[in-house]
Amino acid sequence: MSVLRNWELSIDVDRVLRAQGADPEVVRARQSAALGIAEQAISLGLGLLEPVVSSATFVVAEFRHQQLSLVGGGHLAGPLVAEHFRAAKSVVVALCTIGPALEAAVAGCFAEDPAMSVALDAVGSAAVDLLATAVCQQVDEQAEADGLRTTIPLSPGLVGWPLANGQRQLFALLDAGSVGVRLTESSLMMPQKSTSLAIGIGPDVEHAGEACDYCSMAATCRYRQDHIAHGA
Numbered sequence: 466m467s468v469l470r471n472w473e474l475s476i477d478v479d480r481v482l483r484a485q486g487a488d489p490e491v492v493r494a495r496q497s498a499a500l501g502i503a504e505q506a507i508s509l510g511l512g513l514l515e516p517v518v519s520s521a522t523f524v525v526a527e528f529r530h531q532q533l534s535l536v537g538g539g540h541l542a543g544p545l546v547a548e549h550f551r552a553a554k555s556v557v558v559a560l561c562t563i564g565p566a567l568e569a570a571v572a573g574c575f576a577e578d579p580a581m582s583v584a585l586d587a588v589g590s591a592a593v594d595l596l597a598t599a600v601c602q603q604v605d606e607q608a609e610a611d612g613l614r615t616t617i618p619l620s621p622g623l624v625g626w627p628l629a630n631g632q633r634q635l636f637a638l639l640d641a642g643s644v645g646v647r648l649t650e651s652s653l654m655m656p657q658k659s660t661s662l663a664i665g666i667g668p669d670v671e672h673a674g675e676a677c678d679y680c681s682m683a684a685t686c687r688y689r690q691d692h693i694a695h696g697a
Contacts, residue, residue, distance in 0.1 A: 484587035506584035515564030545625030553665030562659035
């Protein structure tokens with residue numbers, strides 16, 4: 466198990482605007498004040514980020530009945546896990562967070578400057594997405610160097626991997642306390658700007674589809690294609 470800090474996250478205005486559900490081209494065409502607010506939020510938010518990742522790699526002991534049993538104990542189970550990880554020889558699990566400081570700033574400035582609060586929150590969303598993407602890229606690059614393949618990353622809460630079940634499975638495999646993350650009774654992570662994920666590795670796994678394909682909002686999400694295109 467490893468804990469890695471000091472990640473460099475390059476957050477631009479377009480990412481922040483998209484995290485707010487806005488189209489950057491439209492915002493610029495309208496010369497909206499949101500553009501300047503996003504720039505200010507990035508300037509303020511970057512100094513509040515504390516990106517850290519706890520990760521571990523487990524060898525697969527057995528796959529049976531939609532459950533991946535791992536060497537050393539622990540398991541991952543569910544229809545979505547079975548669909549993508551059945552051929553995996555090992556699994557990387559990771560917990561990514563940007564820490565609590567930015568969330569505290571979001572709450573602190575809401576009453577006085579709600580627009581800045583929303584933009585800061587979007588900076589946090591963009592940051593944790595970038596952090597997770599960086600982790601996945603590292604896993605993909607290492608697997609390729611080893612002559613192996615990777616699955617798409619799966620996170621609890623996707624269709625086929627219920628949030629409560631998935632979070633319990635992942636948190637049982639990681640030292641969440643080492644990165645300052647805890648689960649609430651409703652299986653939400655605190656700080657909220659955190660994400661957990663698992664990636665299957667092996668010579669015969671398939672990198673099929675996108676994680677967005679298994680989101681409960683996939684059919685109606687306006688920003689799905691944009692999200693995929695920009696790797697956010």
